[in-house]
Amino acid sequence: MIMYKFWGKVRKNxxxxxxxxxxxxxxxxxxxxxxxxxxxxxxxxxxIYPALTFIGKAKxxxxxxxxxxxxxxxxxxxxLSFGNKDIYGQWISIRLLEKIRDNKKFNSARELITQMKKDxxxxxxxxxxxx
Numbered sequence: 001m002i003m004y005k006f007w008g009k010v011r012k013n014x015x016x017x018x019x020x021x022x023x024x025x026x027x028x029x030x031x032x033x034x035x036x037x038x039x040x041x042x043x044x045x046x047x048i049y050p051a052l053t054f055i056g057k058a059k060x061x062x063x064x065x066x067x068x069x070x071x072x073x074x075x076x077x078x079x080l081s082f083g084n085k086d087i088y089g090q091w092i093s094i095r096l097l098e099k100i101r102d103n104k105k106f107n108s109a110r111e112l113i114t115q116m117k118k119d120x121x122x123x124x125x126x127x128x129x130x131x
Contacts, residue, residue: 004033006068007093013067022116024069025092029055033068033096035103037119039126042070043093049073050127052119053094059105060112070094073123098126 008027025042035056042051053070057063070092100122106112 002095002097003038003099004031004096005094006031006033007091008068010087010090010092012088013069022071022113022120023075024054024071025087027068027070027092027094029066029068034099035066037100037103038096039098039100039123040070041095041097042072043095044087044090049075050123051094052100052123053096054103055096056103059103060109068094071120073120073127 006027006029008029010025010027013026033055036054038053038055040051040053042049042053049072051070051072053068055066055068057066100119104115106115
């Protein structure tokens, strides 16, 4: 069941997700969606990918911008195999399927990475059950 759906052009941001091991497609949000981490689908071109999407302000890094950041599971293997080396400027559509948890401030980037790995595992379990 789709909770929320939105779309926009992928924009370059601080590339912090890539540095944490979770590269994300960032898009501006015009809708007010409750903050948190969601299991999602990302559609790029004609392809749909399982993903994990963060909605809100990155509290751990004291961010003030409300945004959407989508981590496509197995991004390199899936997206790059279709020849999309760079998704900046491309249109992406996101469907939020299920909320995993609320937005939270972590004490360190290391603590955030640990939680992100748990979130990724929950997303993979979700997709394994629905396939």
